[in-house]
Amino acid sequence: MDDDSTARLLATLKTWVESAAPAARLPTTRTLVAEHRVSPVTVQRALRTLVGQGLVETRPGVGTFVREVRTARPIDYGWQTAALGAPNARRLGVPSALRNAGPESIALHSAYPDRELLPERLVRGALARAARGDVALTRAPAAGLPELQAWFAQELRRDCPAGVAPPAASDVVVLPGSQSGLSSVFRALVTTGQPLLMESPTYWGAIFAAQQAGVQVVPVSSGPHGPDPDELDRAFAETGARVFYAQPTYANPTGAQWTPERSAQVLDVVRGHGAFLVEDDWAHDFAITSDPEPLAALDDSGHVIHLRSLTKSTSPALRVAGVVARGPSRERLLADRAAESMYVSGVLQAAALDVVTQPAWRSHLRGLRQQLRARRDLLLGTLAEHAPQVTVEHVPAGGLNLWARLPDGTDPRELARACEAAGLLIAPGDEWFPAEPAAPYVRLNFAAAHTAGFTDGSRILGRELDALGIDALGIDAPGIDALGS
Incomplete structure (x- = not known):
C-alpha cells in the first residue's frame, strides 16, 4: 500500500500499455504481484x-484490457435551437458568486459566510x-411546521409599533430557501410579461428569478x-407595475440600509x-453597527411581502426560509409552492427551528456582529493600503x-479574469444590475x-489594476477613522 510502490508500478504499466496493441489483455493481478513484488492492494x-485515466478498461470476470481508441461521432444538438427558442434569461451558467474556489485561492467572491462564522455546534x-x-x-404541512411559522411571525411582531396589527403564524409560508x-x-x-420594478443594483438571484x-x-x-420616492412613483405610474422588489436592510451587493424616513x-x-413591496430581508442576522428594521413591521394591510432566509446565518445545508404574506397573496404563493415542491423537508424545518430557539443562538449573533x-x-x-484605485463609497x-x-x-470581467489567474476570486459587479451597469x-x-488572505488579495487587486493601466478615481477611500460609521 506504499505510495512509492504504487507509483513505480503505475509507471511500468503505463509504458506497457503505450506499446501494447488495442484490446491487449494485461497480466493478471497474481502475475503482477509476483513479477513486481507488490501487494494485491x-x-x-x-x-x-x-481506468480513471481512460487507458484501460475492466471486464468483470474476464480481465483488464488496453482501451481501444474510438473516434467519437460528433453529436449535433443544433435542432434544439429552434425547439427551445430564445432563453428567458439574458445570462446562462453559474453566476460568479457561486463558483467553487480552489484550496489556494483567496475567495472574496462568495455569497456565503465562512464556516467559522456559522453556529456549527x-x-x-x-x-x-x-x-x-x-x-x-x-x-x-404544505405551509410549514406550525412552530416554525409561529417563530417567523414572532420575529416580525417584536418590531411592530403600536397601532399596527402583528402578523399571525397563519400568514407564514415556509420555503426551501x-x-x-x-x-x-x-x-x-x-405573471409572465408583466412589469416588475426592481432596485438597481440589486441581488443577481432576484434578477435571474425574474x-x-x-x-x-x-x-x-x-x-x-x-x-x-419620486422616481419610484414615476416608475409605477409609467409602467402600471404592481410589484416592487427591494432590499431595505443591508442590501446585496451595496450594503445599503434605508432610513426610517425613506x-x-x-x-x-x-x-x-x-x-406590493417584496422585502428581501436576507441579511437580517448580519447586523454590524445598526439594527434591522423590517418594513413589514410597519404594514398590516398586506402591501409588504416579507421574505427572510435562515440559510446563510445557520448553514448552507439548512435551505429554509419564510415568507409573510397576508390575504389572497398568501394563498397564491402557497398554491405556487404546492405545485413546485409540495412541502419543505420536516427534518430541515425542525433543525432550523431548534437552532434559532436555543439560548446560544442570541449569543452567537452577538459574537457574529463583532466578527x-x-x-x-x-x-x-487593506484595500486602502494596497488597492487605492478602488473606492468603497458606502461603509x-x-x-x-x-x-x-x-x-x-x-x-x-477582464479584471476578474486577471485576478483569478493570480489566485484571487472576485465577483464582477455587472451581474447585480438589471440593465446596463x-x-x-x-x-x-x-x-x-x-482574513489571512485579505492583504494578499488587496495586493493582487491593486497590482492587476495597475497592469490594466487603470488610474485611480481621485476619490478618497474611507480612512480607518471612518470605519465605524
Whole structure:
C-alpha cells in the first residue's frame, strides 16, 4: 500500500500499455504481484488509476484490457435551437458568486459566510435531534411546521409599533430557501410579461428569478439610503407595475440600509399605487453597527411581502426560509409552492427551528456582529493600503459585502479574469444590475475568505489594476477613522 510502490508500478504499466496493441489483455493481478513484488492492494490501486485515466478498461470476470481508441461521432444538438427558442434569461451558467474556489485561492467572491462564522455546534446538535424525531418519517404541512411559522411571525411582531396589527403564524409560508421564494413571488404576483420594478443594483438571484419567470424587469436606481420616492412613483405610474422588489436592510451587493424616513416614503408610494413591496430581508442576522428594521413591521394591510432566509446565518445545508404574506397573496404563493415542491423537508424545518430557539443562538449573533465588524474593517484597511484605485463609497452597517467602485474605463470581467489567474476570486459587479451597469464595480465578500488572505488579495487587486493601466478615481477611500460609521 506504499505510495512509492504504487507509483513505480503505475509507471511500468503505463509504458506497457503505450506499446501494447488495442484490446491487449494485461497480466493478471497474481502475475503482477509476483513479477513486481507488490501487494494485491497496490496492483488494484494502480489499475484503478489507469481506468480513471481512460487507458484501460475492466471486464468483470474476464480481465483488464488496453482501451481501444474510438473516434467519437460528433453529436449535433443544433435542432434544439429552434425547439427551445430564445432563453428567458439574458445570462446562462453559474453566476460568479457561486463558483467553487480552489484550496489556494483567496475567495472574496462568495455569497456565503465562512464556516467559522456559522453556529456549527448548534446545527449539528439540531440535525441529530431532528433525525430522531417524528419529522424524519412524516410529511410536513404544505405551509410549514406550525412552530416554525409561529417563530417567523414572532420575529416580525417584536418590531411592530403600536397601532399596527402583528402578523399571525397563519400568514407564514415556509420555503426551501429564499431563492425559491423569489421565484414563487414573481410567478404568483407578477405573471409572465408583466412589469416588475426592481432596485438597481440589486441581488443577481432576484434578477435571474425574474427573467426565468418571464416578467419584464424595470430598474429603479437606488443609493445608500434607498430609492428616490419620486422616481419610484414615476416608475409605477409609467409602467402600471404592481410589484416592487427591494432590499431595505443591508442590501446585496451595496450594503445599503434605508432610513426610517425613506422607508415610510417608499411605503406610502407603494400603498398609493395599490401595489406590493417584496422585502428581501436576507441579511437580517448580519447586523454590524445598526439594527434591522423590517418594513413589514410597519404594514398590516398586506402591501409588504416579507421574505427572510435562515440559510446563510445557520448553514448552507439548512435551505429554509419564510415568507409573510397576508390575504389572497398568501394563498397564491402557497398554491405556487404546492405545485413546485409540495412541502419543505420536516427534518430541515425542525433543525432550523431548534437552532434559532436555543439560548446560544442570541449569543452567537452577538459574537457574529463583532466578527463581521472586524472583518469588514480589516478588508477596508487593506484595500486602502494596497488597492487605492478602488473606492468603497458606502461603509455598510451590516451584511457580508463591500461594493467597490473601480476606476472609470475598467472592464470588471477582464479584471476578474486577471485576478483569478493570480489566485484571487472576485465577483464582477455587472451581474447585480438589471440593465446596463451605471459604473464599473466589483463585490467583495469580507465574510467568506480567511482574513489571512485579505492583504494578499488587496495586493493582487491593486497590482492587476495597475497592469490594466487603470488610474485611480481621485476619490478618497474611507480612512480607518471612518470605519465605524
